[in-house]
Ligand SMILES: Cc1cc2nc3c(=O)[nH]c(=O)nc-3n(C[C@H](O)[C@H](O)[C@H](O)COP(=O)(O)OP(=O)(O)OC[C@H]3O[C@@H](n4cnc5c(N)ncnc54)[C@H](O)[C@@H]3O)c2cc1C
Ligand code: FES
């Protein structure tokens with residue numbers, strides 16, 4: 295069957311409204327990368343296993359490879375390009391850099407989206423580690439990623455409630 | 458990694474969804490959380506011509522207790538059970554509410570739990586599904602609708618094998634019904650998996666009541682290691698009336714091993730061993746909690 299049917303959808307992407315025409319079978323990850331220019335949109339396994347496609351949809355992390363873009367019609371989508379706000383984006387970037395939580399970088403956008411969720415929901419370190427276990431990283435051995443997030447949580451605790 | 462093309466339908470009400478299913482029958486697939494169906498579509502193991510997306514049908518996400526029966530809408534997400542804000546209002550017995558949260562918490566990982574639904578899990582009938590195990594232990598009923606009417610089936614009868622059920626192409630699960638267990642019930646749930654958030658190799662779920670340090674009643678179910686979950690009736694009979702201190706004894710391990718072997722699901726001895734370990738751990742938890 296050909297993609298004769300295109301759907302007009304709109305969603306907010308990092309705060310900016312997007313209107314697109316897409317075929318139903320295209321995943322959110324595919325559309326974010328190919329149509330919206332989001333370099334962070336990474337397809338890995340396409341099976342829900344690896345988490346490299348993780349983006350925030352209506353405030354929660356979901357697998358972009360398992361959501362059709364048509365289903366995101368009307369949603370509020372945030373990617374590693376922006377996250378919740380510029381301050382938390384900068385803080386997460388710096389912490390990842392400081393702890394060398396990035397090597398090849400393929401998994402990094404997905405982990406940044408998880409980190410952002412962890413910070414916004416003020417999770418404990420245990421809950422944070424549990425949450426980070428959703429995604430795979432082939433390079434870092436995870437402990438640098440956990441250290442980066444632990445650092446962010448500690449900084450937040452020191453500041454009281456942060457950005 | 459592109460699924461085959463399909464026509465996408467987004468009904469806003471149950472009636473419309475049933476009509477679409479009856480029109481397209483075997484050429485249509487229901488899309489719930491998509492956490493099992495979409496991986497299959499991405500591999501083209503599933504190539505439905507029509508997708509009927511249930512995600513905008515608000516009525517399917519309701520939770521209620523009606524006449525002591527917990528009614529769970531098919532589109533209730535796994536993660537809801539981990540969240541006091543989502544289920545607290547039901548005032549379930551605390552042990553039962555905790556159990557639901559603990560079981561939900563072992564399903565995949567957070568993004569999977571946020572999308573995946575109980576109805577999708579039960580329709581999918583994977584032997585590794587926590588909700589299937591729960592439904593076998595507590596004799597859950599599922600409510601199924603199609604354009605012709607509504608029926609209710611006991612989940613244990615509904616599942617016919619690994620991934621096989623009595624669902625017809627135009628059937629839609631609307632609700633899961635579980636009789637709210639008495640507050641005195643105590644639970645144990647133990648899961649063994651290659652990694653913490655990988656699907657289980659074996660899991661066991663136990664509910665018991667104690668009286669004067671003896672087991673009065675018990676129910677024991679295992680899953681993941683058998684094509685469908687199953688109750689270990691022989692072990693239940695053996696345990697009932699015994700001192701609770703028998704948990705942890707060699708006798709218990711021996712009887713549990715015999716009961717697991719009787720199921721004959723998985724032939725690999727180490728999987729059988731995992732099932733025995735899960736069973737004895739779950740019993741110990743239920744006794745000690
Ligand atoms: C990485 C990963 C790990 C996972 N780990 C686990 C785990 O440990 N334990 C576990 O239980 N599950 C696990 N899952 C599966 C997950 O729980 C799924 O959410 C669930 O099995 C299916 O629910 P769904 O809502 O996503 O259904 P979908 O994927 O949308 O649908 C699944 C099937 O059910 C049918 N269906 C869906 N809803 C209905 C309905 N209301 N009526 C009739 N038919 C319907 C669909 O047509 C399809 O055939 C995992 C998934 C992934 C990707
Ligand atoms: S690409 Fe989505 S989980 Fe791997």
Ligand code: FES
Pocket residue numbers: 395396397398399400401402430431432433434
């Ligand atoms: S940095 Fe290479 S996969 Fe994580």
